[in-house]
Amino acid sequence: MAIPDTLASPAPAPVLPRGRLLPWRGTLRRILLPLVTAALVLGLWEALVRLRGISPALLPSPSAVAERLVATGPFLLGQAVPTTLETVAGFLIALVLGTGLAVLVSASRLAREALYPNVVFFQLIPKIALAPLFIVWLGIGTGSRLTFAVFIAFFPVVIATLAGLDGVDRDLLRLCRSVGAGAWRTYLHVRFPAAIPHVFAGAKIAITFAMIGVIVGEFITAQAGLGYMILFAASQADMALIFASIALLCGIGLGLYALTALAERVALRWYGG
Known part of the structure; x- marks a missing residue:
């Protein structure tokens, strides 16, 4: 009696794609x-530091920096609070203003011709050169540092958002x-959802620029914050504290x-991206 082909040999196991076998490999x-x-x-x-015998006053070793970070950790964390808060505030203000201006420039040809060249012009000005002006105009408090952070974080958001809105x-x-x-x-349901990746591309740059703006402001005016601590440690030649x-x-x-990257993933999932 003939044996059916289906019983003569077992069916081969299904071959799964490599990505399914190791979904965690890329991450x-x-x-x-x-x-x-x-x-x-x-x-x-x-x-390098140990073999060449480099002085800690010139370049401390990573182990020395780690020891100093552990020893001064609570104090430095306290100094990090104003720096972090001002960075986040400057970033959020720049994100709102930059997105709003990009929408206006994209929606109106008159606004594009009147505003966009001036935005580019101000971007070409060296930002550090303008920091003393913010201090003269706004004083030595939080306002000058926050305004300076918004000023330098604003442009990436405008450019990236405008590129997304125009590229639909x-x-x-x-x-x-x-x-x-x-x-x-149309902006609400088509243009803006399509521009979400571009908005967050600008936001990722803006968050770093906002921190740079706050640190520069702390170098000049602050009596607290990590920028002030770096300047103070430099005056004491304490390289380990600087690092x-x-x-x-x-x-x-x-x-x-x-x-910021997590917020991007949430926004893309919300809009079905």
Whole structure:
């Protein structure tokens, strides 16, 4: 009696795509590669300082910086509070103003011709050269640092958002006009959702610029904050404290950047991107 083909040999197991077998591989690689690279750089730095006998007053080793960061951690965290709050406030103001101006310039040809060249002109001015003017006009308080942070974080948001609003598929815009959608409804449901990746591309740059603006302001006017601590440590030739403050600044910057990236993912999921 003949044996059916289906019983003669077992069916081959289905072959899953490689990405399904290791869905975490790409994420793990994106995490491990930067960490390994940073560890190698720190290891080379440590070896260079120890082997060459470089003075701590010139370049402290990473281990010395870590020890100082642990020893002064609570104090530096207290100094980080005003720096972080002013950075976040400046970033949010720049994000709102930059997005609003980009929408206005994209919607009105008159506004584009009147405002956009001036925005570009002010961007070409060296920002550090204008910092003393903000201090003269607004004093030595939080207002001058916040305004300066908004000033330098504003332009990336405008440019990136405008690129997203102007780059929408023209067929979609014709479809909106054919169904009678008004200009603002088209912006709300088509243009702005399509521009979300560009908005957050500018926001990721703006968050770093906002921190730079606050630190520059603290160099000049503040009596507290991580920028003030860096300047104070430099006056005392305390290189370990300088690097500890910079390390904490890097950690805060990475955290704020990660929150911006998380907000981007939430916005894209909200709009179905």
